[in-house]
Amino acid sequence: MKDLFRLSRYHWLFLFLVMAFCAFATAFLSFQLINIAMANLELIAAHGLMSIVDGGLLQFLSIVTKGLLIVTLYFCFKGMEAELLQRWRRIDR
Numbered sequence: 001m002k003d004l005f006r007l008s009r010y011h012w013l014f015l016f017l018v019m020a021f022c023a024f025a026t027a028f029l030s031f032q033l034i035n036i037a038m039a040n041l042e043l044i045a046a047h048g049l050m051s052i053v054d055g056g057l058l059q060f061l062s063i064v065t066k067g068l069l070i071v072t073l074y075f076c077f078k079g080m081e082a083e084l085l086q087r088w089r090r091i092d093r
Helices: 012-047 049-091
Strands: none
16 A cells, blocks of 8 residues: 555656646635635525524535545645656756
8 A cells, every 4th residue: 555655656647647637626626615615604694503503514514625625636736746846857867
């Protein structure tokens, strides 16, 4: 299982494609998250405690979960970016 996370064993094109997917998913989910969070805040502001009981809390937990997924995808993106940059710098030598 440890060998799965060693990025140096993968082909550069595969890393680039996964990095691009992570960047796209991060941007898409971030945009979606902002829209959902604003709608959730408007619902709670308009209806107060009743909206939390009727599903506002569940929606808030969904927002937090999506936020954690976005952070995970961003870290994957940065890890693959660092690996590709390290390989690129090694070529110049």
